[in-house]
Amino acid sequence: MPYNNLIYLLVVIIILATRGIPDEPAFSGPVTFLLLAGKTLLFAALCHYYFRRPGPFQASAYFSLEKRLSILAVFNFALDVYLLDIKFYFASLPGSTLLPTLVPYAGVALFLCYLVLVWNRSRPAYNLIFGGNHSGQAFLLSNLKLNLVILLPWLLITFVADLLRLTPLEPVKRLLTSAWGEPLLILTFFLLLLLVFPWLATRLWGCQPLPDGPLRRRLEEFCRHHRVGFREIMLWPLFEGRLLTAGVMGLSRHFRYLLITPGLLQTVNQEELEAVVAHEIGHVRHRHLPLYLLFFLGFALLAHLASLPMLAVLLNSELLGGLMAVSGQTAGAIISLLGTVTLLTLVIVYFRFIFGFFMRNFERQADLYALSAMGHAAPLIRVFEKIAGPDGRIRDLPSWHHFSLGQRIDFLAACDDNPRLIKQHHRKVGRAMGLFLLLLLGLLLAFWQLPGEQAEEQARLRLAEIIIKEEIRREPENPVWRQHLGDLRYFQGEYRAAIGAYEEALGLAPEHPDVLNNLAWLLLTAEDTAVHDYPRALELALQAAALAPQAHILDTLAMAWWRNGERDKAVAAAKAALAASDNGRYYRQQLEKFRRQAPPQPPEPKP
Numbered sequence: 367m368p369y370n371n372l373i374y375l376l377v378v379i380i381i382l383a384t385r386g387i388p389d390e391p392a393f394s395g396p397v398t399f400l401l402l403a404g405k406t407l408l409f410a411a412l413c414h415y416y417f418r419r420p421g422p423f424q425a426s427a428y429f430s431l432e433k434r435l436s437i438l439a440v441f442n443f444a445l446d447v448y449l450l451d452i453k454f455y456f457a458s459l460p461g462s463t464l465l466p467t468l469v470p471y472a473g474v475a476l477f478l479c480y481l482v483l484v485w486n487r488s489r490p491a492y493n494l495i496f497g498g499n500h501s502g503q504a505f506l507l508s509n510l511k512l513n514l515v516i517l518l519p520w521l522l523i524t525f526v527a528d529l530l531r532l533t534p535l536e537p538v539k540r541l542l543t544s545a546w547g548e549p550l551l552i553l554t555f556f557l558l559l560l561l562v563f564p565w566l567a568t569r570l571w572g573c574q575p576l577p578d579g580p581l582r583r584r585l586e587e588f589c590r591h592h593r594v595g596f597r598e599i600m601l602w603p604l605f606e607g608r609l610l611t612a613g614v615m616g617l618s619r620h621f622r623y624l625l626i627t628p629g630l631l632q633t634v635n636q637e638e639l640e641a642v643v644a645h646e647i648g649h650v651r652h653r654h655l656p657l658y659l660l661f662f663l664g665f666a667l668l669a670h671l672a673s674l675p676m677l678a679v680l681l682n683s684e685l686l687g688g689l690m691a692v693s694g695q696t697a698g699a700i701i702s703l704l705g706t707v708t709l710l711t712l713v714i715v716y717f718r719f720i721f722g723f724f725m726r727n728f729e730r731q732a733d734l735y736a737l738s739a740m741g742h743a744a745p746l747i748r749v750f751e752k753i754a755g756p757d758g759r760i761r762d763l764p765s766w767h768h769f770s771l772g773q774r775i776d777f778l779a780a781c782d783d784n785p786r787l788i789k790q791h792h793r794k795v796g797r798a799m800g801l802f803l804l805l806l807l808g809l810l811l812a813f814w815q816l817p818g819e820q821a822e823e824q825a826r827l828r829l830a831e832i833i834i835k836e837e838i839r840r841e842p843e844n845p846v847w848r849q850h851l852g853d854l855r856y857f858q859g860e861y862r863a864a865i866g867a868y869e870e871a872l873g874l875a876p877e878h879p880d881v882l883n884n885l886a887w888l889l890l891t892a893e894d895t896a897v898h899d900y901p902r903a904l905e906l907a908l909q910a911a912a913l914a915p916q917a918h919i920l921d922t923l924a925m926a927w928w929r930n931g932e933r934d935k936a937v938a939a940a941k942a943a944l945a946a947s948d949n950g951r952y953y954r955q956q957l958e959k960f961r962r963q964a965p966p967q968p969p970e971p972k973p
Contacts, residue, residue, distance in 0.1 A: 369725075369767045370433060371481075372516050373717055377440055377710055378477045379520060381447050382470040384706040388699075391451040398450050409442055410483045417487040425760040428495050432488055439480035446476065448703065464532065467524040478513065485509045495759065498608055508605045515567045519559055560659070564597075564615035564623050573600035573625060581631075581639075585624075588640055592739060594647045595619035602627045610634075610753045614646040617655055633752055641736045641745035648735025654728045657799070661721050664802070665712075667809050672712050701829075718766050720802070725767040727795050733774055734781060734788050743778035750775050830854055845875040853884060861892045879914035882906045887922050890929050900929045911939075917947035921956060928965045936960040 391398060416431055446452040456462070456472040489505045492498060500508075576582045576599040585599055600623050602613065607628035616622030624646060626639075634642065649655060737743045750771045754761035761772045769777070781787045831854060837847045852867035868885040871878060886906035889899045907926040910919045924939035940957040947953045 371513055374436055374440055375516055376713055378443055378474060380709045381444055381706055382473045385447050385702050387453045387457045388451045391454040401450055413483050413487040417491050425495055426763050428491055435484045442480055443477045465528045467528050500606055504606050511571055515570055522559060523556060560617055561621050564621050568600055568623055572603050576601055585643060588643060592647050594650050596622050596624045599624045612642050612646055614649055634749055637745045638749045641740050642749055644736035644739035645732045648732035652731050664806050665716050669709055669712055671812055672708055722766040726769050729768055731795060733778055737778055743782040747775050747778055845871040845878055849881045856888055861894050861897045864888055877913055879910040882910035883919045883922050886926060890925050904930050917943045928960050931965045933965050
């Protein structure tokens with residue numbers, strides 16, 4: 367269950383991260399609230415219907431139903447984000463301007479509310495199938511704590527990232543604005559978090575140290591014999607401590623914890639308990655925990671690389687424009703949706719087939735370590751039989767991240783009879799890890815060869831061009847979009863195209879001061895001197911200044927006077943620009959320039 371929830375939460379975070387905050391919601395506030403409430407009530411009714419008494423009778427049916435409803439919860443949440451534009455309303459939360467992470471936090475909280483509806487209706491069936499007696503509050507609280515621990519690294523990292531952006535310390539600000547500054551700081555915090563995360567998780571779960579006594583001392587001696595140290599052996603009260611399970615957390619022995627549920631201690635004997643502990647020691651000895659971290663870093667790298675081809679195809683073809691015309695959506699919305707689909711497909715493929723393959727075989731390696739440590743497979747096989755239950759209700763339950771208990775039992779028995787299978791399995795895992803490391807190395811080389819900042823800037827400009835052209839198509843009478851197109855062409859150095867866009871804007875709004883000003887500035891300052899037209903620029907600047915005597919427009923007028931050989935008028939206009947400005951450093955430099963430098967010779971009148 368935790369591994370499935372990890373995938374669900376990862377998908378939710380991707381949906382939140384790839385969907386921007388819209389300028390306007392699709393529906394008004396009251397309509398959005400009614401649709402959200404109605405959709406939530408329908409989802410609650412479905413949970414009640416499928417888990418109604420007597421509910422599913424078999425463990426496989428229970429887990430299958432829980433998975434389907436959890437996936438439906440993810441789909442329900444995606445509708446909230448993409449159809450109801452719920453992020454627009456979350457963005458109005460107090461403090462979200464200073465701490466933007468409050469918006470995705472609110473989104474994750476909404477998704478957890480959907481899961482609470484599933485857990486609330488699944489509890490009676492869970493108790494019936496697994497012989498539990500979990501109270502409603504304890505069942506919900508255990509599920510919430512389990513998911514909060516999964517979310518904890520993301521919550522802390524994003525919160526620290528927001529705090530770093532608010533820091534008044536100049537060295538930190540300079541580091542953040544550098545190319546690798548923010549990723550470096552986040553990576554440093556992430557590595558520190560890896561060390562203290564087990565301590566935080568055990569506190570959140572309410573774990574307590576195993577009391578001193580013969581049992582604890584024997585387990586400590588067993589761990590020392592296998593040269594594995596733990597900071598603490600903890601009682602793990604998962605689902606009121608009734609689950610039969612154990613776990614290990616922590617990369618370093620100084621921050622590593624061995625977790626054992628009270629239910630397991632009450633069910634197994636001393637030899638069987640040592641077999642379970644040997645299994646957990648096997649994870650440490652085979653270095654599975656740092657390898658899990660490597661897999662997550664590999665996914666982050668693969669996700670980053672996978673987004674680039676999609677964006678390149680969209681921006682360098684007519685596909686994006688066609689999708690915008692067909693769907694009626696903005697370029698940003700389409701890129702966001704396709705980015706989400708790409709990442710979600712990658713999540714399913716990567717975790718289900720690559721990460722899942724290694725998890726299953728890592729568990730088998732840990733089982734084999736327990737076999738070797740105990741001298742035979744019988745103790746661990748007996749534990750698996752007890753977990754499966756007297757009627758074997760979950761013995762053959764399939765899982766993407768674990769072989770079924772039946773498969774693990776059969777493999778252990780086969781290895782007990784034929785020890786050569788143990789070496790064969792380790793060689794299989796070693797070869798697979800070698801292939802994965804080669805893939806990861808290839809990804810790193812591809813990442814190293816990624817286009818630099820110039821290519822990224824070109825992609826952003828191309829996206830801006832697509833968006834502007836789409837807005838021109840949607841609002842052909844709005845001069846602002848043609849002004850933006852002119853500004854973009856000016857930035858790109860396409861001066862004649864920029865002049866054409868400005869002229870079209872003036873055709874729609876002859877007295878638009880910003881268009882007049884920007885066209886005048888182009889005619890005065892363009893690097894291509896062939897497009898210079900100082901007399902016309904002066905006419906345009908005078909018109910703009912008469913309509914809106916703002917600092918930047920008066921600065922253009924000053925430049926126009928100066929270019930036309932009128933130093934005194936240029937100085938007067940520069941003084942007016944300085945007086946109208948809030949930040950006068952640039953305008954003061956302009957004033958000094960016009961005072962000290964002789965104006966160029968007036969150009970010959972153009973025929």
